[in-house]
Amino acid sequence: MQPWTDTGLRAATLDASRTLLVRDGYKQLSMRKIAAAVGCSVSSIYLYFANKDQLVHALIDEGFQRWYEIVVEAASVPEPPLRRLELHCRRYIDFGLEHPEYYEIMYMLNPPRMARFPKELFRRAARSMDILTQLVQECAPELRESDAEARVRAHVVWAILHGVVSTILAARLDIRLDRDAYIETSIQSAVDMIRQGRPVALAVAEGQ
Amino acid sequence: MQPWTDTGLRAATLDASRTLLVRDGYKQLSMRKIAAAVGCSVSSIYLYFANKDQLVHALIDEGFQRWYEIVVEAASVPEPPLRRLELHCRRYIDFGLEHPEYYEIMYMLNPPRMARFPKELFRRAARSMDILTQLVQECAPELRESDAEARVRAHVVWAILHGVVSTILAARLDIRLDRDAYIETSIQSAVDMIRQGRPVALAVAEGQ
Amino acid sequence: MQPWTDTGLRAATLDASRTLLVRDGYKQLSMRKIAAAVGCSVSSIYLYFANKDQLVHALIDEGFQRWYEIVVEAASVPEPPLRRLELHCRRYIDFGLEHPEYYEIMYMLNPPRMARFPKELFRRAARSMDILTQLVQECAPELRESDAEARVRAHVVWAILHGVVSTILAARLDIRLDRDAYIETSIQSAVDMIRQGRPVALAVAEGQ
Amino acid sequence: MQPWTDTGLRAATLDASRTLLVRDGYKQLSMRKIAAAVGCSVSSIYLYFANKDQLVHALIDEGFQRWYEIVVEAASVPEPPLRRLELHCRRYIDFGLEHPEYYEIMYMLNPPRMARFPKELFRRAARSMDILTQLVQECAPELRESDAEARVRAHVVWAILHGVVSTILAARLDIRLDRDAYIETSIQSAVDMIRQGRPVALAVAEGQ
DNA sequence: GATGAATGAGCGTTCATTCAT
DNA sequence: AATGAATGAACGCTCATTCAT
Numbered sequence: 001m002q003p004w005t006d007t008g009l010r011a012a013t014l015d016a017s018r019t020l021l022v023r024d025g026y027k028q029l030s031m032r033k034i035a036a037a038v039g040c041s042v043s044s045i046y047l048y049f050a051n052k053d054q055l056v057h058a059l060i061d062e063g064f065q066r067w068y069e070i071v072v073e074a075a076s077v078p079e080p081p082l083r084r085l086e087l088h089c090r091r092y093i094d095f096g097l098e099h100p101e102y103y104e105i106m107y108m109l110n111p112p113r114m115a116r117f118p119k120e121l122f123r124r125a126a127r128s129m130d131i132l133t134q135l136v137q138e139c140a141p142e143l144r145e146s147d148a149e150a151r152v153r154a155h156v157v158w159a160i161l162h163g164v165v166s167t168i169l170a171a172r173l174d175i176r177l178d179r180d181a182y183i184e185t186s187i188q189s190a191v192d193m194i195r196q197g198r199p200v201a202l203a204v205a206e207g208q
Numbered sequence: 209m210q211p212w213t214d215t216g217l218r219a220a221t222l223d224a225s226r227t228l229l230v231r232d233g234y235k236q237l238s239m240r241k242i243a244a245a246v247g248c249s250v251s252s253i254y255l256y257f258a259n260k261d262q263l264v265h266a267l268i269d270e271g272f273q274r275w276y277e278i279v280v281e282a283a284s285v286p287e288p289p290l291r292r293l294e295l296h297c298r299r300y301i302d303f304g305l306e307h308p309e310y311y312e313i314m315y316m317l318n319p320p321r322m323a324r325f326p327k328e329l330f331r332r333a334a335r336s337m338d339i340l341t342q343l344v345q346e347c348a349p350e351l352r353e354s355d356a357e358a359r360v361r362a363h364v365v366w367a368i369l370h371g372v373v374s375t376i377l378a379a380r381l382d383i384r385l386d387r388d389a390y391i392e393t394s395i396q397s398a399v400d401m402i403r404q405g406r407p408v409a410l411a412v413a414e415g416q
Numbered sequence: 417m418q419p420w421t422d423t424g425l426r427a428a429t430l431d432a433s434r435t436l437l438v439r440d441g442y443k444q445l446s447m448r449k450i451a452a453a454v455g456c457s458v459s460s461i462y463l464y465f466a467n468k469d470q471l472v473h474a475l476i477d478e479g480f481q482r483w484y485e486i487v488v489e490a491a492s493v494p495e496p497p498l499r500r501l502e503l504h505c506r507r508y509i510d511f512g513l514e515h516p517e518y519y520e521i522m523y524m525l526n527p528p529r530m531a532r533f534p535k536e537l538f539r540r541a542a543r544s545m546d547i548l549t550q551l552v553q554e555c556a557p558e559l560r561e562s563d564a565e566a567r568v569r570a571h572v573v574w575a576i577l578h579g580v581v582s583t584i585l586a587a588r589l590d591i592r593l594d595r596d597a598y599i600e601t602s603i604q605s606a607v608d609m610i611r612q613g614r615p616v617a618l619a620v621a622e623g624q
Numbered sequence: 625m626q627p628w629t630d631t632g633l634r635a636a637t638l639d640a641s642r643t644l645l646v647r648d649g650y651k652q653l654s655m656r657k658i659a660a661a662v663g664c665s666v667s668s669i670y671l672y673f674a675n676k677d678q679l680v681h682a683l684i685d686e687g688f689q690r691w692y693e694i695v696v697e698a699a700s701v702p703e704p705p706l707r708r709l710e711l712h713c714r715r716y717i718d719f720g721l722e723h724p725e726y727y728e729i730m731y732m733l734n735p736p737r738m739a740r741f742p743k744e745l746f747r748r749a750a751r752s753m754d755i756l757t758q759l760v761q762e763c764a765p766e767l768r769e770s771d772a773e774a775r776v777r778a779h780v781v782w783a784i785l786h787g788v789v790s791t792i793l794a795a796r797l798d799i800r801l802d803r804d805a806y807i808e809t810s811i812q813s814a815v816d817m818i819r820q821g822r823p824v825a826l827a828v829a830e831g832q
Numbered sequence: 833g834a835t836g837a838a839t840g841a842g843c844g845t846t847c848a849t850t851c852a853t
Numbered sequence: 854a855a856t857g858a859a860t861g862a863a864c865g866c867t868c869a870t871t872c873a874t
Contacts, residue, residue, distance in 0.1 A: 009858085009859090027235065030842075030843065030844080031843080031844060031845085032842080032843075032844090040859080040860085041859070041860045041861070042844090042845085042860090042861090043845085043846080043847085043859075043860060043861080043862095044858075044859055044860070046844095046845075046846085047857085047858065047859075051844075051845075052844065052845090107374065107375075107378055107380060122380075125380060125382075126382050129382050148384075148386060148389075149389075151382065151384060151385055152385065152386060152389045152390050152393050153393065155375070155381065155382070155385055155390050156368070156372075156390065156393050156394045156397055158371070158375065159368055159371030159372045159375055159390075159394055160364070160367060160368050160371055160397075161371070162371040162374065162375055163366070163367030163368055163369070163370040163371030163372075163374070164364075164367045164371075166315065166370065166371070166374060167315075167363070167366065167367055167370055170315055172315065172330075172333060173363065174334050174337055174359065174363070176356075176359065177359055177360065177363055178356060178360060181356070181357075181360045182360050182363050182364065182367075185360050185361065185364050186364045186367055189364055189368075189397065189401040192400075192401070192404075193397040193400070193401075196400075217833090217834090238867075238868065238869080239868080239869060239870085240867085240868075240869090248834080248835085249834070249835045249836070250835090250836095250869085250870090251834075251835055251836080251837095251870085251871080251872085252833080252834055252835065254869095254870075254871085255833065255834070259869075259870075260868095260869065260870090425854090425855090443651065446846075446847065446848080447847080447848060447849085448846085448847075448848090456855080456856085457855070457856045457857070458848085458849090458856090458857095459849085459850080459851085459855075459856055459857080460854080460855055460856065462848095462849075462850085463854070463855070467848075467849075468847095468848065468849090523790065523791075523794055523796065538796075541796060542798050545798055564800075564802060564805070565805075567798065567800065567801055568801065568802060568805045568806050568809050569809065571791070571797065571798070571801055571806050572784070572788075572806065572809050572810045572813055574787070574791065575784060575787030575788045575791055575806075575810055576780070576783060576784050576787055576813075577787070578787040578790065578791055579782070579783030579784055579785070579786040579787030579788075579790070580780075580783045580787075582731065582786065582787070582790060583731075583779070583782065583783055583786060586731055588731060588746075588749060589779065590749075590750050590753050590775065590779070592772075592775060593775055593776065593779055594772060594776060597772075597773075597776045598776050598779050598780065598783075601776050601777065601780050602780045602783055605780055605784075605813065605817040608816075608817070608820075609813040609816065609817075612816075633837085633838090654863075654864065654865080655864080655865060655866080656863075656864075656865090664838080664839085665838070665839045665840070666839090666840095666865090666866085667838075667839060667840080667841095667866085667867080667868085668837075668838055668839070670865095670866075670867085671836090671837070671838075675865075675866075676865065676866090
């Protein structure tokens with residue numbers, strides 16, 4: 001029994017779960033190990049989470065909440081839009097790299113295979129994407145008339161960020177790669193894509 | 209016991225594993241289920257794979273081999289470089305979406321956590337990245353002088369493609385999103401990033 | 417939290433237990449479910465029942481009490497003895513079929529296996545049997561001289577009734593069987609056995 | 625690891641289950657305890673029984689098979705019909721008292737609450753009842769014209785036998801009762817009921 | 833080359849019960 | 854009188870792996 005400050009067993013369980021998750025991976029996350037890490041009995045965990053799924057959902061929820069906070073904060077900084085977009089990108093990557101525990105459960109868990117995945121979690125993610133879409137529209141005035149197009153762009157930004165974080169986390173990178181340059185270039189290409197607001201028709205056709 | 213043509217039990221095991229993987233997901237992939245699907249005994253599988261890890265490694269290896277074939281083939285098509293880059297992007301995304309089973313084990317399993325993950329697999333992935341880097345250098349002549357810079361660009365292309373595939377597979381997308389436009393825009397932004405060959409210094413600084 | 421009139425928590429607990437018992441069966445009867453049904457905490461139940469066994473004993477006691485009431489009432493109806501015997505049989509079967517929850521715990525739980533099963537419960541059952549024995553003696557004057565013989569007859573009556581109820585409740589009956597005829601015939605055979613007062617020596621020997 | 629003669633683990637498991645069942649009751653029957661009694665690991669039991677239900681079903685099946693053998697054998701003895709009926713009754717009661725382990729699972733387990741109770745088991749019980757019905761018709765010529773009526777009578781015979789066995793096994797008997805007289809009287813009343821072939825209309829109405 | 837038999841460790845979950853407040 | 858928090862033991866079951874044949 002360790003002193004959990006004043007957070008209570010519920011918070012301690014979430015903490016321990018996150019730690020174990022990043023250390024051993026989702027597959028290894030078991031109620032027993034969590035209980036051992038917390039220093040309580042297994043059944044005590046069930047006082048705060050009806051089952052393992054709900055515990056994991058709570059973790060995912062936390063993660064989306066953090067992302068939401070990041071995107072809201074970045075969007076409201078008193079800077080020009082492109083600057084705010086860049087800031088958002090940078091903070092998103094930082095968050096992903098600094099909190100692989102959240103990142104893994106947020107994106108690497110395949111929800112169709114997770115029973116009873118609550119729709120509320122999807123809504124929380126969509127909320128963050130809405131704000132990013134607005135930011136994109138601020139950056140590229142010609143996208144203000146088409147929410148659909150702006151939404152597509154926002155998702156591509158997200159894809160870039162997600163790709164960068166997950167390849168780094170999955171340790172799939174070439175060891176010869178300069179990681180910082182990798183991150184900077186990816187952020188730049190995301191911002192450029194929005195700034196230029198190129199038409200959907202592939203430039204390749206024209207160019208060469 | 210089914211007739212496995214002349215491929216032998218090893219190939220049959222890999223076939224069955226792939227099928228089960230795509231149908232039930234990695235978590236459900238168990239030696240007994242594979243054996244049942246193959247129609248042999250569990251212990252027979254151990255004649256060809258020392259343990260489950262090695263079997264999974266073989267599957268991952270297959271996946272990287274497929275990617276290698278894709279990138280090689282795309283690079284050697286008699287078309288202009290940007291066209292070949294675009295082709296590679298498109299084929300990569302298609303592969304990821306059509307073979308989620310490979311994709312899951314290739315990227316969603318955290319290799320550092322898989323015991324004794326052979327470095328050979330990393331090398332195979334690096335090989336594909338080398339070819340992509342060459343293609344990038346063909347597209348952007350100014351990158352030919354800097355392998356490091358070209359490699360960074362190649363990785364960003366990959367990050368975009370990976371991000372698109374994995375967000376789609378993880379079903380984390382906003383339902384309001386036009387999936388085809390999403391894919392096309394992401395490919396375009398990848399190609400654009402290479403074609404323009406912008407300096408690493410962020411355009412934002414100048415622009416606004 | 418429901419209003420339990422003025423019966424108090426003890427009565428409310430018994431009520432809820434009975435309801436759960438008939439709905440989900442003994443195996444599913446758990447303290448937490450009872451507490452949830454009552455709308456109180458689990459530990460509150462322990463204020464009125466030392467443990468689960470005692471709670472179940474109280475339920476069994478209720479059951480025997482009901483049977484006692486049935487037999488007393490049937491025995492005191494202003495009708496001829498055989499009529500009263502028939503009435504008792506009919507009411508007993510009705511009670512068993514209408515209250516499978518009591519029936520299950522009264523007969524299907526093997527009391528020797530229930531720790532600390534109080535002898536008082538046996539005494540309550542014996543009391544009912546005493547009254548039935550008296551009724552038997554009223555029906556068959558020649559049994560008045562032998563309490564032992566009358567007691568045997570009363571037990572056989574009970575065996576018939578118990579057999580009918582328990583086979584019906586256990587759903588072991590042939591679906592082709594006419595249930596009402598089954599019940600009527602069994603009652604008739606019980607009454608006949610008493611009415612005829614045949615000697616213990618098997619009729620078979622003489623008859624055929 | 626004990627020597628199980630040559631019966632194999634499957635038979636040993638059934639043996640141990642029966643023993644534990646009669647000693648501790650169904651509620652206490654757990655895979656762990658069975659394994660401990662057998663002297664093998666828990667998972668070994670799963671090599672022979674897909675789950676606990678199937679194990680219990682196998683036990684029930686054995687029980688019905690034994691009853692079937694009893695009724696067939698009794699019915700084919702070269703004696704007058706009533707004699708054979710009496711014999712059947714006696715053997716049935718003997719079987720129940722000598723093998724409470726079978727008896728408990730055959731009748732005391734509430735099938736509606738047992739998931740996936742196979743219909744085959746019901747059919748096996750119905751088969752025994754068919755033979756008993758035929759025997760009843762041999763005893764009472766006037767029942768030969770009505771299968772339904774004969775079936776009712778057969779069931780009442782069964783109810784008597786079942787009632788006797790289960791009250792004895794449940795130790796619900798008055799200690800003052802002469803057990804042998806109880807058994808004999810019940811058998812006699814069963815045989816009498818068939819022999820006399822009384823009409824369904826209650827004798828009570830006429831008699832008194 | 834192939835297998836059937838066996839196992840120990842581990843899983844998520846439920847339970848009756850205790851005890852300080 | 855009442856409860857919330859906690860727990861240890863047990864449950865049915867699945868798993869990767871071993872090994873004698």
